[in-house]
Amino acid sequence: MAFLFFSLVVLLLLSVLVWWYVHVPWDMPRELPRIPIYVSLIGLWSNMGQDETYARWLKDPLEKKGAVIIWFAGRWSVLVTRPKYLTDMFKNEDLYAKAGSQVKIPWSVIASLVGDNVINTHDNWKLYTSIVKPGMQKRDFDTGPIIAKSRKFVDVLLEAQDVAGKANGVIVNQYIQRYAIDVMGESFLDLDFQCLDRPHVRIEQLQTIIKRTLFKPLYFNFPVLDKYPWLFRSRERAFQIMKEFDDTLYHMVRTNPRKQTREKGRVDSEKVAHALEEALESGKITDRQFRSNLKITFLTAHENTQQLLNITFWELGKSQEIQNRLRAEVLACGTSTATAEVVNRLPYLTSVIFELLRLYPPVSQLINRVTLQPALLGGEISIPARTWVGWNAYGVQIDTQVWGPTAAEFRPERWGRTVEEMQAKFRRETVRGAYIPFNAHTRKCLGQGFALLEMKIVLFELVRRVRWVVHPGYKLKLTSGGILAPLGCRAIFSEVSPEAQKEL
Numbered sequence: 001m002a003f004l005f006f007s008l009v010v011l012l013l014l015s016v017l018v019w020w021y022v023h024v025p026w027d028m029p030r031e032l033p034r035i036p037i038y039v040s041l042i043g044l045w046s047n048m049g050q051d052e053t054y055a056r057w058l059k060d061p062l063e064k065k066g067a068v069i070i071w072f073a074g075r076w077s078v079l080v081t082r083p084k085y086l087t088d089m090f091k092n093e094d095l096y097a098k099a100g101s102q103v104k105i106p107w108s109v110i111a112s113l114v115g116d117n118v119i120n121t122h123d124n125w126k127l128y129t130s131i132v133k134p135g136m137q138k139r140d141f142d143t144g145p146i147i148a149k150s151r152k153f154v155d156v157l158l159e160a161q162d163v164a165g166k167a168n169g170v171i172v173n174q175y176i177q178r179y180a181i182d183v184m185g186e187s188f189l190d191l192d193f194q195c196l197d198r199p200h201v202r203i204e205q206l207q208t209i210i211k212r213t214l215f216k217p218l219y220f221n222f223p224v225l226d227k228y229p230w231l232f233r234s235r236e237r238a239f240q241i242m243k244e245f246d247d248t249l250y251h252m253v254r255t256n257p258r259k260q261t262r263e264k265g266r267v268d269s270e271k272v273a274h275a276l277e278e279a280l281e282s283g284k285i286t287d288r289q290f291r292s293n294l295k296i297t298f299l300t301a302h303e304n305t306q307q308l309l310n311i312t313f314w315e316l317g318k319s320q321e322i323q324n325r326l327r328a329e330v331l332a333c334g335t336s337t338a339t340a341e342v343v344n345r346l347p348y349l350t351s352v353i354f355e356l357l358r359l360y361p362p363v364s365q366l367i368n369r370v371t372l373q374p375a376l377l378g379g380e381i382s383i384p385a386r387t388w389v390g391w392n393a394y395g396v397q398i399d400t401q402v403w404g405p406t407a408a409e410f411r412p413e414r415w416g417r418t419v420e421e422m423q424a425k426f427r428r429e430t431v432r433g434a435y436i437p438f439n440a441h442t443r444k445c446l447g448q449g450f451a452l453l454e455m456k457i458v459l460f461e462l463v464r465r466v467r468w469v470v471h472p473g474y475k476l477k478l479t480s481g482g483i484l485a486p487l488g489c490r491a492i493f494s495e496v497s498p499e500a501q502k503e504l
């Protein structure tokens, strides 16, 4: 009897504890639909892609109300997709302030990885931006390394195809990751990681482990568990991996042999890594801030482009018509060297990339802002202070009320006919909050120009030299959370012969 009573009390206490942890705070906006908590936890028992989860549980309420209340990374938050609300949030950074995991869950594995950096900081934003911006937003990027790495990438894909045989095709992601890290290293860190030349570069291997570790549904949704690494040994290992990445990158940048071989004072201080080093050495930033900004540059400058390229293999691999049209444009341009001047003139190439970013925005959803005071979002939704708010780019970009009845279809021609028309539409849709793959207004992406240039160059090289089809056995499966990307996309490559090039 005493045992039964004791068990009941424990059960009751546990239920109160769970209720206390997962109940929706009373002051959350009442007019907004609440997404059941199991939708956020679905990854624990199902492998549904984020497109499937969105279509089943989020699309209708979001398209109807423009915002919902959702459980995300351990708390109830407001998630927004209506352009009017999005622009209000993006324009008013002092009210909807950036607050990444270093603020929300400072003890967590992800916070140990990213720290306080140029993307997620509020207080130190001006300081960090003044240091990294010149290296991220150059008027004339050196396209030499991007062209060289893109060519090497195509060589590596063709070698992999030879080894695998036509029947098997190639799982593309591993090669894309190596390509994207190499380009990022050359362009921002003044380092050649040589991932495309050597298959087992440790810093690249660490990326694969990190990406697998960060979005584990249990720890992602209950980050409180990261407080107990002694209980969850896989989290202890996760902390170790983050530290190994931190130390490896720090060591490589600080002992970069290129610095020694250059004449004193001739180091390209506009390269982000060198600008950060100068800031560290002059006492502008601390060692911790240096490391965090270095790591975020490494991560953000390769991963988003990696995943955009990943989905490119799927979308263009299943539509030979689009691939052929792109190839025809590239082969007709009269040169095989993809300089910025050449690629920026090509309208179809531009529109294909804009459309890829619309239908498959790599940063599909982020909830990394907090209201510093009570807010009235878009003049309509009353949100209390200290509430986490965020946005879903995938949602607004496939909404038929925003993009018309063909919103869910891949149609590059929607961007217009000339490059000028396309760029004007790109700017217009961004400003009105309808097209936000790079975010908009105050905190928009600093690497947007570089990312578009890199994508144009690599696609130019790809269609110029190879044809690919999606392997008939591959069915599209998107990631269940985190960066939007296809899982395990497999393609079959064949070389475009010089004769075929002439024929086109």
Ligand code: HEM
Pocket (backbone or CB within 6 Å): 118, 119, 120, 129, 136, 188, 297, 300, 301, 302, 304, 305, 308, 361, 362, 363, 366, 368, 436, 437, 438, 439, 442, 443, 444, 445, 446, 447, 448, 450, 451
């Ligand atoms: C396809 C590639 C890329 C996509 C889709 C992308 C997307 C984004 C998005 C959505 C944000 C806003 C994040 C937020 O609201 O918290 C952002 C911010 C940022 N991105 Fe990118 N990005 C890409 C490539 C790059 C590259 C190559 C760099 C260069 C290093 C870069 C540097 C940054 C920085 C520094 C910020 C923070 C800007 C600020 O808060 O002032 N990104 N990016």
